[in-house]
């Protein structure tokens with residue numbers, strides 16, 4: 091393994107880079123995910139890895155973290171070639187990773203999740219649970235996280251789970267920390283919090299690879315950045331030396347001008363009205379109305395009950411008090427099929443747990459809502475050809491990147507999974523579309539496409555309720571903004587009067 | 600460093616919750632009391648007050664309880680083991696054939712009679728380990744569903760048990776071998792096994808890995824767990840415990856037949872499930888299964904006590920298994936998720 095001719099060169103590198111990736115290639119059946127890519131990470135820096143959905147970012151990170159083995163290429167750690175075969179090898183070598191999708195054990199406690207495989211032992215080499223709890227408390231105190239170490243992970247919110255993931259990755263005290271879209275599930279407040287943690291780690295000399303689709307974060311936190319496109323390495327630059335538009339151009343190979351292409355469209359009569367909706371302990375007295383062609387943005391901190399309200403309106407977990415009116419008539423939406431019969435569609439926020447059927451193929455994932463809406467049945471028989479045609483049409487429209495639609499969804503990149511879910515609901519031609527974090531994990535190019543699509547749907551008269559933790563998205567896309575705080579509506583803002591500060595004031599009241 | 604909180608409502612300090620086994624314990628007490636009351640009504644005598652009956656009850660279930668301890672772990676890891684009943688039968692045969700007394704004229708291995716008790720025991724356990732290893736290896740490395748792998752093992756091992764002596768029973772063990780099944784010995788063996796694995800599941804990495812794999816195998820893998828190797832270990836443990844049960848059964852009956860242990864795997868699974876082990880994986884405990892085992896015993900012995908027809912007994916047993924899972928599922932549902 092040791093190449094002596096290489097020794098002097100290595101000595102030079104060692105000081106410069108903590109992690110070097112060269113000529114890495116990875117092929118999956120039907121796709122070249124990575125084609126001779128490279129990456130150079132300096133200790134004590136935050137290195138952003140940018141690229142469209144399916145560019146191969148996660149694949150490279152998983153190679154470094156030992157989840158995949160590369161077909162070819164070399165990974166060097168502090169100048170030495172690394173032979174990583176399993177995630178354990180990576181962790182032992184000082185490389186920890188926060189995966190794009192949550193990887194937690196729901197039936198175990200927060201503490202057990204964090205220290206799995208590294209549990210503190212007491213006498214008789216048995217696990218010392220008290221010590222484990224104290225270690226968790228110390229870790230949380232250090233990171234400023236407030237969570238009960240003995241809470242079941244399954245009972246936490248998505249954002250809280252993400253914080254557990256972050257804490258776990260940090261707890262390895264590794265030299266290289268990979269963060270694959272850590273902020274896709276958390277709100278601005280938590281993002282700031284995470285950034286403080288990142289800056290602290292950077293000051294301690296940790297090299298951090300940071301993947302995000304959010305441009306604003308990039309300039310706030312990144313020192314250097316590398317761009318991939320279609321599995322190929324494009325460039326590495328200093329974050330200070332480039333503009334946003336230049337990066338986007340490198341990523342997508344073309345220019346994207348307007349990010350929030352909201353068109354003003356005619357707003358019609360009220361379709362959906364919600365009066366004093368209440369679910370004890372979760373939300374209270376929530377009232378709003380939604381009109382044809384209107385986009386109502388919903389902002390608020392995580393845990394403010396936004397998603398719960400959406401779930402109640404769609405009948406996933408119905409409210410116990412209050413009324414829902416559709417077209418002016420009181421309806422009893424006790425389950426999702428009832429909601430769908432009234433023309434509703436609901437894109438949930440957690441694509442892994444309540445969205446995708448990861449083991450099924452793209453067509454099967456796309457068609458479920460259409461099938462249960464009963465629009466393509468012919469006396470119980472499915473017109474599969476028609477379904478396939480529709481699925482293909484929408485996948486093309488949303489530019490889903492996959493070798494073919496028979497590919498298992500687990501093999502698609504996160505952003506492409508999200509696009510499939512959007513396609514799933516659009517196929518049902520809803521009148522009321524509820525979107526919970528519609529562009530989570532979606533790249534800039536596709537994001538503006540999805541935004542255009544949303545606005546187009548609104549123009550066609552669809553009423554849209556859009557929950558988003560990304561303030562620019564809420565501000566850019568909504569006709570009106572409803573802000574929630576601790577289970578209550580804390581205010582409404584019109585498009586004209588809304589800005590970042592006003593929304594945050596209401597959200598944090 | 601940062602003092603900012605990210606969720607004001609989250610409690611910062613650890614607080615312990617009541618163990619979930621309490622619920623199952625309450626069910627047990629409830630069922631026992633029902634039988635007590637029915638006993639006074641229909642039989643005019645006490646059910647719980649009769650120590651002799653309770654002893655017999657515990658004896659009856661503790662052999663299957665030994666199997667249930669292994670099966671519980673397999674189920675917690677997200678798997679299932681259907682082969683344990685067959686392993687009981689096969690190991691009973693094999694162990695007995697190495698445990699025969701010298702004064703018996705038709706021994707299977709006439710040259711190998713009067714062996715010290717350790718010999719049949721180790722051979723028996725080894726057979727169980729081999730069967731378990733094959734189960735585990737197939738499941739972990741060929742990725743076939745545990746149901747299929749262990750179903751195949753169940754059929755094949757039963758075949759082996761019949762082939763071993765061409766269907767003839769094997770009898771006349773040495774006294775020391777027979778003592779493994781005499782008196783309250785099976786109960787003590789169960790208690791030992793349960794205690795060891797209770798500690799292993801709760802206080803060692805072995806246990807944590809088992810829960811982690813059952814809860815989320817992908818997460819377990821990226822957390823640095825060698826999932827495949829651990830699965831093999833679990834099925835070996837389950838095989839060895841089934842073998843132990845087989846040895847105890849043979850020793851107690853002082854004879855071994857190829858049909859022994861028939862349906863034990865289902866009873867063991869039922870005990871685990873009644874005891875709160877989730878077939879979805881990630882949830883369950885040895886304490887729960889032990890209580891499940893006692894519930895099982897109370898029901899059987901209660902029915903006999905009430906002189907209920909054997910046919911009804913089986914039907915009602917089926918209903919109770921399903922009811923236990925329904926109750927458990929409802930309980931899980933109540934732990935609503937906040938979003």
Ligand SMILES: Nc1ncnc2c1ncn2[C@@H]1O[C@H](COP(=O)(O)OP(=O)(O)OP(=O)(O)O)[C@@H](O)[C@H]1O
Nearest residue numbers: 118123143144145146147148149501502503504505
């Ligand atoms: N296990 C797999 N099997 C088959 N194809 C895969 C697998 N994992 C990834 N791919 C494919 O490799 C390509 C790169 O995927 P990857 O997840 O690395 O993208 P990404 O840059 O992380 O995208 P995103 O921003 O959407 O997360 C995609 O086309 C994806 O479909």
Ligand SMILES: [Mg+2]
Nearest residue numbers: 148190503504
């Ligand atoms: Mg990715």
